[in-house]
Amino acid sequence: MAGNRYSRRDFIRMASVAALSGFGLSGVSCKKADLEEFLQKHYLEMTEEDKKRTIKRLEEKYLKKYGKQFTISTQGAKPGTLWGYGLDLSRCIGCRRCVYGCVKENNHSRYNPQLHWIRVLRLPEGSLINLENAEHYYDPALVPEPGYVYMPVQCQHCENPPCVKVCPVHATWKEPDGLVVVDYNWCIGCRYCIAACPYKGRVFNWAEPNIPAEELNTAVHYLGNRPRYKNVVDKCTFCVQRVRQGRYPACVEACPTGTRKFGNLLDPNSEIRYLIDHKRVFRMKEDLNTEPKFYYFFGL
Amino acid sequence: MYYSKQQDVCLERVNMRRIVLLSFLLSLFVFCWVLDGRAKEEDFPVPRPPFSEGIFPCSNCHAGMEANTKRRELKEEHTNIQLKHGSVSRWCLDCHDATNRDMLKLASGEHIDFSHSYELCGQCHGPTYRDWKVGVHGKRIGYFDGGPRTYFLCVNCHNPHDPKFKPIKPEPPPFKPLYKYNPAARSGK
Ligand code: SF4
Numbered sequence: 312m313a314g315n316r317y318s319r320r321d322f323i324r325m326a327s328v329a330a331l332s333g334f335g336l337s338g339v340s341c342k343k344a345d346l347e348e349f350l351q352k353h354y355l356e357m358t359e360e361d362k363k364r365t366i367k368r369l370e371e372k373y374l375k376k377y378g379k380q381f382t383i384s385t386q387g388a389k390p391g392t393l394w395g396y397g398l399d400l401s402r403c404i405g406c407r408r409c410v411y412g413c414v415k416e417n418n419h420s421r422y423n424p425q426l427h428w429i430r431v432l433r434l435p436e437g438s439l440i441n442l443e444n445a446e447h448y449y450d451p452a453l454v455p456e457p458g459y460v461y462m463p464v465q466c467q468h469c470e471n472p473p474c475v476k477v478c479p480v481h482a483t484w485k486e487p488d489g490l491v492v493v494d495y496n497w498c499i500g501c502r503y504c505i506a507a508c509p510y511k512g513r514v515f516n517w518a519e520p521n522i523p524a525e526e527l528n529t530a531v532h533y534l535g536n537r538p539r540y541k542n543v544v545d546k547c548t549f550c551v552q553r554v555r556q557g558r559y560p561a562c563v564e565a566c567p568t569g570t571r572k573f574g575n576l577l578d579p580n581s582e583i584r585y586l587i588d589h590k591r592v593f594r595m596k597e598d599l600n601t602e603p604k605f606y607y608f609f610g611l
Numbered sequence: 612m613y614y615s616k617q618q619d620v621c622l623e624r625v626n627m628r629r630i631v632l633l634s635f636l637l638s639l640f641v642f643c644w645v646l647d648g649r650a651k652e653e654d655f656p657v658p659r660p661p662f663s664e665g666i667f668p669c670s671n672c673h674a675g676m677e678a679n680t681k682r683r684e685l686k687e688e689h690t691n692i693q694l695k696h697g698s699v700s701r702w703c704l705d706c707h708d709a710t711n712r713d714m715l716k717l718a719s720g721e722h723i724d725f726s727h728s729y730e731l732c733g734q735c736h737g738p739t740y741r742d743w744k745v746g747v748h749g750k751r752i753g754y755f756d757g758g759p760r761t762y763f764l765c766v767n768c769h770n771p772h773d774p775k776f777k778p779i780k781p782e783p784p785p786f787k788p789l790y791k792y793n794p795a796a797r798s799g800k
Contacts, residue, residue, distance in 0.1 A: 397747075407782035425786050448787060453778035557756035568776070569750035569768070582746040582755070590747070610748060 344368055353481070354494045354533065365496075366533065373538065377522075381529045383537055386555045388488035394549050395489075395583040395604045396560075397572035397592075398463060400439070401611040404568055405454045405461030407431050412565025413465075416550060417536040418528055420520030428547040429562060430511065432462045463570075465562075466491060466512035466547035467595060467603030474504035474513060483544075489576075489604055490551055492534040493544060500542040509596050510603075513546040549573070576604065586610075653744070655762045660725045667725070669712035678709040695773040697735075706731055706771075732765045 347368055352361055366383045373381045410429045413419070419426045432445040436458050445462070455461065472491050475483050482497040483504055505513045519541045531537040532552035539545050550560035554573070563571040574581030583606070586592065590608040597603075672688075682702045685692075694702065708714050714722040715731050723730055733740030742748035743765070750768065753760040765771070 399747075404776070404779070405781060406779055407784075410785075411782050422786070427785050430785070448784045450781070450784045452780065454781045455778060557754045557758055559752060559755055564752045566750065567768070567779075569748065569763070572747060574755060585745045586747045610742065 344372065348372075348496065351496055353497055355484070362533075369533075369537070377524060377527055377538065379524070379527050379529050381531055381537065384530075384532045384552060384555075386532065386552075388486050388490075389555060390487075391575075391577055392488040393576040393604070394468065394554055395574060395576040395587075395606065396468070396549065397574075397583050397586045397606045397608055399570045399572070399610040400460065400462060400607050401609045402568045402570040403431075403461045403463060405431050405433055405449070405456075405459070406567065408565045408567055409463060409562035409571065412561045413547070415526060416528055416553075416561035417548075418520070418522055418531070418538050420516065420518075420522060420539075422521055424515075424517045426514045426516065426520075426545070428512075428514065428545075429463050429465045432464055433459050434462060436460055462607070464510055464512070464595070465605075466508075466549075467510050467601070467605035468547075468549060470602035470604060471600060473507040473509065473599075473601060477503040477507040479503065486534070486551075488555070490534075490549055490554075491546070492548055492551065493546060494534065495537070495539050495543045495545065498543040500544065502544060504544055509599055509601065513544050516541055516543050516545065655729070655744075656760060657726055657729075657762050657764045658767060660728060660764060661767055662725075667713070669707075673712040680704055680709050692772050695775070696771065726764075728771070729765055732771075 347364075351365055354362075357365065362385050366385060369383055370381050373379070373383075410427050410431060413428050414421070417428065419428070430447050432442070432447050433449040433456075434441070434445050438444050439460060439462065449456075449459075468489055468491050470485075470489065472485055475485060475491060479501060480497060480499055482499065483491065483493045485491050500515070502515055505515060516539050520538055522538065527538075528536060530552060532548075532555075535548045535551040550558075550562075553560055559573055560571075563573050572582050572586060574583035576583060578584065586608050587606060590610060592606045592608040594603045594606060682704075685703075704716075706715055708716040708722060711722055713725075715725060715728055716722060717731060718734055729740065729743065733743075739748050743762075746762075749765070750763045751760055752763075769776070
């Protein structure tokens, strides 16, 4: 059976190669790399060999486009890990250091379009659950402002992610360590997932990214912070490129107030487990049954 | 290999002696530890305490001075320090030591290094200290697994003489979605 399926796929591939070379002959330029990209497999179906070839091609492409040598990792999930995040609402002062720490680490487009994975909401004090009172364009001279609390929101890495369910091409999925990731080479840009996410965790690349060359982060992961393309969706990955090496995410390191906590939910001695066991925690929009792995808590 | 019976007995004796010696050393260690009165605090990988430029070691200036242990307002030196941290009940020499200027002093009189200042803070701020030790209060960076990690000291974030956080300038808000509000888009930067 399997043999059959593959031979059919191979047949289609050959057919498209033939068709494309036809285009090539008729004057439309079509390079080998573009062709390979067009024929690239789904990430989960790639063999190690395929991955290596893909990475090599992508690194060459990025070198050409950005003039920098990238190292693209494909490091997989470590067995026995399930990543969880903690955010201390009694400490956040709304300074947005996390937002821009993320921008730098994850190669976000800086303008036209400007993309942020973290949105810091400002809410009137005593009104934490009325999200309709939230404002994220606040711009006072100093924070925190009296009478307000701040609530940063990003991808909550749901155990039951609605965005994954709606993707018509399975370009986004949940990894074994619980991270919800996107294959930017597989995404068709339909934005169903953006509509499905109850946390506004996903953003869309309306144009090719604008990243200052000197600020490029060249240590990237295929499923994470490599530069994206026009017409694809991206989102917070809990810094997959860092956490799979055991490093704290960039937002944790950027926060000046120690608001942000991170760890392995399966490790009973981790920071995240301690705060779930000992602090008052809640997860956002729990009633939707999305089972986020992002725990808001009160340290005070 | 061939051992005679005598050799066997001999070996056993040696082993016995070793065990006795080891257990004696172990009990001595435990005894000392109990005598010490309190379990030694764990060492944490902390950065250098944030001393003001050129102020440490304090003995550079204090060495030749006679210590005046009378509680008073400092008029000549350290005038930039306004104690806003339990100033009614405390003053300099409750935490700094008059005899050893380069060390801090616990309530018990024990001297500790500046890099262990968390023990001093923890005397009053018990729950915060407990949370800090497990990593839920305060900031840490680096590796949580498989590499070096840095625990920020209490005093890396809180000025010990005036610990309340001061308001800071926030980073700019995101552009509003409409292009006319997007200054970078307008100027074509
Ligand atoms: S950097 Fe920390 S304090 Fe500032 S907005 Fe982000 S979470 Fe809040």
